[in-house]
Each structure stands twice: as structure tokens, then as C-alpha cells.
Amino acid sequence: MNLLAPIERIGRDLRTGGYRRFAWNDADMELREWFAGEAAARGMAYEEDGNGNQVAWWGLDRSAPRPAGVSAPRPAGRDAPRPAGVTAPRPAGVSAPRPAGRDALLLGSHLDSVPDGGAYDGPLGVVSAFAAIDALREDGFAPSRPIAVACFADEEGARFGVACAGSRLASGTLAPERALSLTDRDGRTLAEVMAARGRDPQAVGRAEWLGRIGTFVELHVEQGRSLVHSGDAVGVATSIWPHGRWRLDFTGRADHAGTTPMEDRRDPMPAYAATVVAATSRAASAGARATFGRIAVEPGGANAIPSRVQGWLDARAGDDLALARLLDAVLDDARHAAAAAGVRLEVAVESSSPAVGFDTALRERLAGLLEAPLIPTGAGHDAGVLSASVPTAMLFVRNPTGVSHSPEEHADDADCASGVDALAAVVRELA
Amino acid sequence: MNLLAPIERIGRDLRTGGYRRFAWNDADMELREWFAGEAAARGMAYEEDGNGNQVAWWGLDRSAPRPAGVSAPRPAGRDAPRPAGVTAPRPAGVSAPRPAGRDALLLGSHLDSVPDGGAYDGPLGVVSAFAAIDALREDGFAPSRPIAVACFADEEGARFGVACAGSRLASGTLAPERALSLTDRDGRTLAEVMAARGRDPQAVGRAEWLGRIGTFVELHVEQGRSLVHSGDAVGVATSIWPHGRWRLDFTGRADHAGTTPMEDRRDPMPAYAATVVAATSRAASAGARATFGRIAVEPGGANAIPSRVQGWLDARAGDDLALARLLDAVLDDARHAAAAAGVRLEVAVESSSPAVGFDTALRERLAGLLEAPLIPTGAGHDAGVLSASVPTAMLFVRNPTGVSHSPEEHADDADCASGVDALAAVVRELA
Incomplete structure (x- = not known):
């Protein structure tokens, strides 16, 4: 089963076979609706922050105000009816209490693309997060902490030139005034483009929801051949090159x-x-x-x-x-x-x-849990941005050719399924 | 007086100061109307051939069918009332009878531009041709042969990639089927673009009116500094580089x-x-x-x-x-x-x-007549295309910086006036 089938036609250029999903373009807007719909279909509380980052919550009743034009799905939190099997045993290894307001486990990645990008890239991390939650719920797993799934805005920076703009703004490492004055190739500023999509440029900046996140685990397709060489379907990142x-x-x-x-x-x-x-x-x-x-x-x-x-x-x-x-x-x-x-x-x-070394204890723990190799990457990710303030890890799914940012990017269905299993195991381990 | 003032705003990019007059774009259409209007204002017979080349006739009653959408100005030929002074003496040196159907003297150049081109370039040749005719009429000069002024289509090739497309098509050195399938940056073919402007792609090809031309003299701004070095306002071309x-x-x-x-x-x-x-x-x-x-x-x-x-x-x-x-x-x-x-x-x-050496006898004669230096050029021109089938010469007007294909391109008003005088003298000499 191709996990990405539900969004495979959105933003695809039929001439090249590549994707053209750029911040706030029509394809991006359609993906936003799709993400909100996925949250709603699972009864997950949904919010979009002032930067356009989307978050769906399992186990947290969010009633934060929502921006105009974004329909609020029915909130469903820890008090909502649970699927059968709620009394599933708590996994071992999660005993340390977390500081209040830093309790949630964040999954997810991004849905935007470079020009003529591939289908997997960040989208695999988003669809895998929802799929892992589905699998855990089916097993009756009850998390001991809130679980969030994020789709970060404008990770690739294909339109406005700054990569990871959504996570940088939300975490305070990109100044709102600088971001809002960035222009696309037609000379339109981010402020103009957001306003035209019904978003308030004044709301751009540090996001309150990030303050709830205690751990972030981003799954992404591998953009290289380390896993081909090691023979593993899934790996754990050691670091991101500067x-x-x-x-x-x-x-x-x-x-x-x-x-x-x-x-x-x-x-x-x-x-x-x-x-x-x-x-x-x-x-x-x-x-x-x-x-x-x-x-x-x-x-x-x-x-x-x-x-x-x-x-x-x-x-x-x-x-x-x-x-x-x-x-x-x-x-x-x-x-x-x-x-x-x-x-x-x-x-x-x-x-x-700068260089990002992911949280040493966390990456060792996940590599041990998954029996997965530790591999470095030359690619930037939202995980790299958030790792400065939140213990963060990344999982990579094998890419047979290593080719990425291209229509030739690929991951086998079986390896994608292994990625979902790994993510579910990580949630059991950490929540 | 700036000869180019009447068209200086058409197709100008106010940000760069350069011109964006490309085949069949809005600026090009406006320039077409301007040219037809100049012909009408002078009572000159007007036609547009199937390639979009525009021709205004003095001393030839053209009643050729006109393409749809192009209004026919009142034709005025050799029988039309003449201004005073019709009996001006015939200049010396024009005695050889010309073959029937090859009797006309052609002036003119082109009005289109490269991206962010300068104001002078080809347009100087078109406005100077009309100005020379005005001066000759004011003097009561009566030509012994028809005089035509042409504006050749798509000389720069900025939109469809082939330079001198209009003169190449009219003279049979560019195949219509190749031209019609050329595409612009948006993937539109020349055939589509011409049809959208009410032109019949079937009419593209050899133009009958060119068969009337016995001599072509194209005036153009110099695109170099030879005339600055020689201290002359006007020069005569020896050759065009391949x-x-x-x-x-x-x-x-x-x-x-x-x-x-x-x-x-x-x-x-x-x-x-x-x-x-x-x-x-x-x-x-x-x-x-x-x-x-x-x-x-x-x-x-x-x-x-x-x-x-x-x-x-x-x-x-x-x-x-x-x-x-x-x-x-x-x-x-x-x-x-x-x-x-x-x-x-x-x-x-x-x-x-290939290299074009202009008609030796003609260039020597004009250089002598105008006491102008003979200079080569590295630029291609419609004159180079026509010289294969018609005795052809070029006049250049001094450009103080030599810069061309740029908003910085310039020619002094006094030098432009010298160019008009030279062109009028050439008409007296040849017609």
C-alpha cells in the first residue's frame, strides 16, 4: 500500500512528474485542507499557528483560538471516548515526570516541496505519523502524554528563499519582520501572500504550542544511500551537517x-x-x-x-x-x-x-530500541531547528537510489511500512 | 528634438528604463498601430505582409488585399496631389533603368527590442525614414522611383529565438513551418500567437512586395564606437560579421x-x-x-x-x-x-x-556622397538578410558610449538629425 496515495495528485506537474508545492500556493492550500481533514477524521484537536504550522493533537484538548478561515474540527482529547483496549499495559522506560508544559511528544514533518521535488521527502513523515497513531489506537495503546502531529510551513524555502521558515519562526530563530519582507519570484512579500490567504501577518512569530513539546521525532525519507549500504529499512540520525x-x-x-x-x-x-x-x-x-x-x-x-x-x-x-x-x-x-x-x-x-548533533541519549535509545544504524545527513530539517530547544531525534526510511529533491525519489512500500512500525514503537517507548 | 519622442513610452519598463517590445506582445501591437498611423498621416499606401512586416509606400498605389483587422489607410500614390516644388531638379547619378518590378527604394528597420533594450537601435531607422520623406516632400522632391518604408517583424528574435524572422521569412530564407513551430518561454507557438492577434499563419512566407525592391538602405544606431573614434556623425557599413x-x-x-x-x-x-x-x-x-x-x-x-x-x-x-x-x-x-x-x-x-559584405559599388557611392567613413559591424540586421537578394547598404548614427541593447544606449539629437539628412541625401541620390 502506498502511504502517499491520498495526496499523490496534489501539486504534481504532469510534464515532469515532480511536485510544485510551495508556501501558500494552491497545492499548499489543498494540502492544508487535507491535513486538517485527517485531524478531524481522527477526532484530533487541530490548530494552525500564526506561521502556518499545522498541529493535530491526540490526548490534549486544545481550545486555542483559530485563525479566520480555518475550520475547527471537533476537538477530541483525553476525555473523548477511546477505542477498545484502553487498558493496554504501559511500556517500560517512561517513568520520569516531565516539567509541566513540556509534556507532549511531537511527530510529523512537512508537506511542501522543492521545484519538481519527489513524493516522499517530508510528506512521508506526516502520513507516517498519522498511520502510526492509527496503528497504536487499533492496538488500544493509551499514551501517557499528549501526542502531536505537525506539518511545518515552508520547510524547503522554495518560494521565499529561507528554508525551515515555519519552524524557525515558531521557535523564535527567525525574526518575523525579516520573514514578512521576504519576496517570491514575482516580487510579492510573504506578508502580502499570507494576507491574501486570509492569514494575519501580525500573528507571525513564536508559537505557544511549541512550549508544550518535550520531545520531537521527525521521520523522513533518507536522502542518500547509507541505509542501502547497511541493509536496513530504518535508521536514526546522528547529526545534520552545517x-x-x-x-x-x-x-x-x-x-x-x-x-x-x-x-x-x-x-x-x-x-x-x-x-x-x-x-x-x-x-x-x-x-x-x-x-x-x-x-x-x-x-x-x-x-x-x-x-x-x-x-x-x-x-x-x-x-x-x-x-x-x-x-x-x-x-x-x-x-x-x-x-x-x-x-x-x-x-x-x-x-x-550550524552543525546539529541530535540529543545523544535519545538517539542512542531509539537506535537500540529499533536495532537501527546511526547515520549522519547533509540535509537540513525542521528537526535541526527544533533540536536547539527540544530533545529531538530523526528516523530515516531507506531510499533505494538515494536520489531526492527529484521525481526519481523513491521508497518501497515495505520500507515505508517499517517506518510506520518504527514510529509506533517510538511512541510506545516515549509515551 | 528627440525623433523617438512619439514612441518613447511604448513598451518601456519603468523599473529598468529599458524596452520590452517583443514580437506580437502588447507593446509590439501598439507600435504596429503607430506605424500604420504614420503611413496614413502622410497619405502613404500601407500594407502588412503575412509575416507581420509593415510597409508604407510613397509613389506606388498599392491595392493589395490586407489581412483582417488591419485598417487600410487612404492610398496615395504617384497620382496623388504633390506638395509645392514638384519640379525640383533630379539629382545626378541615377540614370540606369531598373528591371521592371525591382524599381523601389526601401528604407526602414525594425521597432522591436531585446529585453530591456535601448530606445534607438532599429526604431531610429524607422522614424528617420519618415522624417527624411517629410524633409524631401517639404523641399518638393519628386522621386523617380517608388520609396518604401518598412518595419520588419521580430528582428531581435527576443521572443521566439530566431533573429530577423520577418525579413528571413519574407525573403524565403526561413521556412514557414519552422518559424510557425517556434515557441516562446510560455510554450506558445508563433502560429498560436499570430492567430491570437488575428493574423493567418497560412499567410507566412515569401512576401510579394519584396519583389518590388531594387535597393535597401537601412539606418541604425551604431552599436560600437567607430564613429566616436573617427569623429563623424554618420558612417556607412562595409560588412556584417558572421x-x-x-x-x-x-x-x-x-x-x-x-x-x-x-x-x-x-x-x-x-x-x-x-x-x-x-x-x-x-x-x-x-x-x-x-x-x-x-x-x-x-x-x-x-x-x-x-x-x-x-x-x-x-x-x-x-x-x-x-x-x-x-x-x-x-x-x-x-x-x-x-x-x-x-x-x-x-x-x-x-x-x-554567414558574413555579409554589403554591395561594394553602393557602399562606396554612399560613403562618397556623404563623406562618411566605412565601418564594419558585429551586429546582425535585416539589411544583412536582404543583401543576399537586393543591393543593400547601411548607415550608422554615432553612439557616444557605443553601448547598445541596454537602457544606456544613446545618440545625440544633433547626430540623429544628421542621420535624417544623410538618409534624405541618399534618397535624392538614388531616386
Whole structure:
């Protein structure tokens, strides 16, 4: 059974087979309705915070006010009728009382995509969380603490450029005024776009519900081949590589491609190109990663020398120092290339995340529970953002090709089912 | 007086100050109306051929059928009332009888632009042609042969990728079926776009009116600084460099920017970048020109390795052999870069024009008449296309910065007036 079948048509580009689910676009709105409907169908209390993060609760009666236009499903909390088997034995290992207001266990991930992204990515974590809850309820499991399922807004940052915007805003690591002034490719600000979807830009910022979370476990498809090599369906993350996104603006002078001698040009394209070549070689020799996946060229005519080339550098490395060294070297290359071409270079940091080591005790406990290998990842996640304030762990589900952020991304149904089983086991262990 | 004032607001982007007049877009339609109105205001017979080329006639009563939706101005031919001074003396030097059906003298240029193009470019040639006719009529000059003013369609090729599409179609050097299937960035074909503007795609092809043309003189702003160096307001073209446009499609595999080791990638961007670097260096050392002004990246997300990079190469050189050598070397570089990155390379020729030497007798005669220097150009023009079948010359008007295809393009009012005077003198000389 394909866990993702219920949402497989939403936001899919039939030409490429990839997904185009970007913050607050039509596909994103349809996914929001789907998530709220899943909460309602399970009698889970539902809320959307001011940043667009969606949360469904099992075992917590939420009566927080809801934003306009978001229908409140019937709340069903700990006092709601339970399925049969309520007296299932409490799992061992959960005895320490938790501080008041930090009692809930959070599951979930995100539903948005990169341009032409794959079907699994974050969505697997959301659907697996609901599926695990269904399985636990069917077994009559009664959690000793509230369980929440979240869908974080704009994890990929595909539209406004800042990855994990929803979790960063909710946890206070992204300033609301900065987020609201971010623009998409059509020049619309996040504030405008949220307002057009009936959301109040004034409500953006730290989210109260996060204060209830004592543990976060995010399940995600693996974006690499570690599990293929180890032969396991499920793994536990050790750490997230430090990573960031820098926009390099090379500004020259538009001119005629036919009549302007090479020596009279101020052409930003060769400067950009030399930077890409240098960054690729530096990242390869450092065992790091550098990618230029997005570019904007003005004016963009085939017979006009560009006036400006904007290139986005995504850089990652195994530790903070290695990343800093890579970035220094690449920006140095870019400055030299710009000077050689007679163009101006400006660099803007769009996002930057230090290395994240997940909670050591938690990851060891889950790896032992699941008999799963511990593996690192180069990808950023909401789990990385929340790990600064909440004990956090990640589970990965095997990806046979390792390919991700592409329509070719895949996970076998059997491995997805193993992911659900693992998540259910984690809930039994922790709740 | 700024000759271009009547059309200066049409298609101008107020943010950049540049023009966005592309084949059949709203600005282009408005310019078409303006041209037809200028013909009508002068009592000139007007026609639009099946390719969208517009022609206004002085001294020829055209009653050719007109396409739907194009209002026919009152025709006024050689029998129409003339302004005073009709008996002005015939200029010397025009005695040879011309073959029947090849008697007309054609002036004009084009009104479309590259993205964010300048105000002068081709439009200077169109407005100067009307201004020269006004001056000649005011002097009571009576031409001994019909005079036509043309505005050629889609000279820049900014929308459908093929430069000089209007003159190529009219002269039979671009196949109608190829032109009609060209697509713009939104995937619309030229056939669809023309039909939506009330034009009949079946009418695209060789134009009957061109058979009447015995000489073509195109005035254009200079796109370089030869006239600044020589100290002249007006020059005469010797030749157009051979040039062409090639689309290089580098196809790799989309993947996650964070989790895919450099050595496992099939990333087309570094292959594209290495090609740009190599082409720039080769063109510089060969005294030739290579430009990558347009690019399309899929999927185009900052944290996704691209699946495809399309780069447009505009290449030009002083003679056909030099261009062939440059192109061979650059495509070789591209193939090596693609192989090194594990990506596929496909190359499509979008247009290719051999060197054009303008009619030797005509250019010498005009240079003598105007006491103007003879200068070459690296830019393609409709004059280059027509010169294969019609004795053709070009006049250039001084451009103080040499910058073109940019909002910074400029010509002084006094130099523009000299261009009109020169064009009027050419008409006196040739008609």
C-alpha cells in the first residue's frame, strides 16, 4: 500500500512528474485542507499557528483560538471516548515526570516541496505519523502524554528563499519582520501572500504550542544511500551537517553581444561561471558540498550581455569549521572572478545553520530500541531547528537510489511500512 | 528634438528604463498601430505582409488585399496631389533603368527590442525614414522611383529565438513551418500567437512586395564606437560579421544539494559554467565574441542539483572561417565538460548567418556622397538578410558610449538629425 496515495495528485506537474508545492500556493492550500481533514477524521484537536504550522493533537484538548478561515474540527482529547483496549499495559522506560508544559511528544514533518521535488521527502513523515497513531489506537495503546502531529510551513524555502521558515519562526530563530519582507519570484512579500490567504501577518512569530513539546521525532525519507549500504529499512540520525544558502549578485553592464569587444565588456556571466567551477572543485576536494541550482539573469536575452547574474550557492560541510573554510575560499574565488570581469559582487546570506548533533541519549535509545544504524545527513530539517530547544531525534526510511529533491525519489512500500512500525514503537517507548 | 519622442513610452519598463517590445506582445501591437498611423498621416499606401512586416509606400498605389483587422489607410500614390516644388531638379547619378518590378527604394528597420533594450537601435531607422520623406516632400522632391518604408517583424528574435524572422521569412530564407513551430518561454507557438492577434499563419512566407525592391538602405544606431573614434556623425557599413545562436542543453540528474556527494552527482551546472569560462577565453584570444546572455535551469531550486541547464551561445567573428573555428573549439570544450560531469550535451542551431559584405559599388557611392567613413559591424540586421537578394547598404548614427541593447544606449539629437539628412541625401541620390 502506498502511504502517499491520498495526496499523490496534489501539486504534481504532469510534464515532469515532480511536485510544485510551495508556501501558500494552491497545492499548499489543498494540502492544508487535507491535513486538517485527517485531524478531524481522527477526532484530533487541530490548530494552525500564526506561521502556518499545522498541529493535530491526540490526548490534549486544545481550545486555542483559530485563525479566520480555518475550520475547527471537533476537538477530541483525553476525555473523548477511546477505542477498545484502553487498558493496554504501559511500556517500560517512561517513568520520569516531565516539567509541566513540556509534556507532549511531537511527530510529523512537512508537506511542501522543492521545484519538481519527489513524493516522499517530508510528506512521508506526516502520513507516517498519522498511520502510526492509527496503528497504536487499533492496538488500544493509551499514551501517557499528549501526542502531536505537525506539518511545518515552508520547510524547503522554495518560494521565499529561507528554508525551515515555519519552524524557525515558531521557535523564535527567525525574526518575523525579516520573514514578512521576504519576496517570491514575482516580487510579492510573504506578508502580502499570507494576507491574501486570509492569514494575519501580525500573528507571525513564536508559537505557544511549541512550549508544550518535550520531545520531537521527525521521520523522513533518507536522502542518500547509507541505509542501502547497511541493509536496513530504518535508521536514526546522528547529526545534520552545517549548511547555508548565499546569494551572489554579480552586477555588470548590459551591452550588445555582437558589437562589444571582449575586452570592453563588463559581463557578469563569466564571473559567475568561474565561481561555479571553482566552488565545485573546492567542495569535491574538501569532501564538502557546493551547489548552484538557481540563477536569475537580467535582461536575459540571447544577444545581450547580461547586466546582472544572481547565483544561489548552497554549501554544506561535515563541521562548522570546514564549512567556514569552504565558504571563505569560494567567496574569495568569486571576488577575484568579479574583479577580473570588471563587475561588482554583493553577497547576501539567505540562511545559515550550524552543525546539529541530535540529543545523544535519545538517539542512542531509539537506535537500540529499533536495532537501527546511526547515520549522519547533509540535509537540513525542521528537526535541526527544533533540536536547539527540544530533545529531538530523526528516523530515516531507506531510499533505494538515494536520489531526492527529484521525481526519481523513491521508497518501497515495505520500507515505508517499517517506518510506520518504527514510529509506533517510538511512541510506545516515549509515551 | 528627440525623433523617438512619439514612441518613447511604448513598451518601456519603468523599473529598468529599458524596452520590452517583443514580437506580437502588447507593446509590439501598439507600435504596429503607430506605424500604420504614420503611413496614413502622410497619405502613404500601407500594407502588412503575412509575416507581420509593415510597409508604407510613397509613389506606388498599392491595392493589395490586407489581412483582417488591419485598417487600410487612404492610398496615395504617384497620382496623388504633390506638395509645392514638384519640379525640383533630379539629382545626378541615377540614370540606369531598373528591371521592371525591382524599381523601389526601401528604407526602414525594425521597432522591436531585446529585453530591456535601448530606445534607438532599429526604431531610429524607422522614424528617420519618415522624417527624411517629410524633409524631401517639404523641399518638393519628386522621386523617380517608388520609396518604401518598412518595419520588419521580430528582428531581435527576443521572443521566439530566431533573429530577423520577418525579413528571413519574407525573403524565403526561413521556412514557414519552422518559424510557425517556434515557441516562446510560455510554450506558445508563433502560429498560436499570430492567430491570437488575428493574423493567418497560412499567410507566412515569401512576401510579394519584396519583389518590388531594387535597393535597401537601412539606418541604425551604431552599436560600437567607430564613429566616436573617427569623429563623424554618420558612417556607412562595409560588412556584417558572421554570427549565430546555438542552444546548449546540458542534461544531468536532479538530486538533493545537501546529501549527494560531489562525486555521485550528474550536475549540469558545472559543465555549463566550464563552457562559459572556456568560450570567453577563446573568443578573447581570437578577437571574436562569445556571449551567454540567456539561461534556463530546471528545476531551479537553490537546494536542488539541476536536472537540466540550457545555455544560449551567441558567437561572432570577423570571417566565416574564424567563426567556424571558434564554434568547433567551444563545442569541444562543452563536450569535454559534459563528459567530466557525467551529463548529456545536445546542441541546437537556432540561427546562423554567414558574413555579409554589403554591395561594394553602393557602399562606396554612399560613403562618397556623404563623406562618411566605412565601418564594419558585429551586429546582425535585416539589411544583412536582404543583401543576399537586393543591393543593400547601411548607415550608422554615432553612439557616444557605443553601448547598445541596454537602457544606456544613446545618440545625440544633433547626430540623429544628421542621420535624417544623410538618409534624405541618399534618397535624392538614388531616386
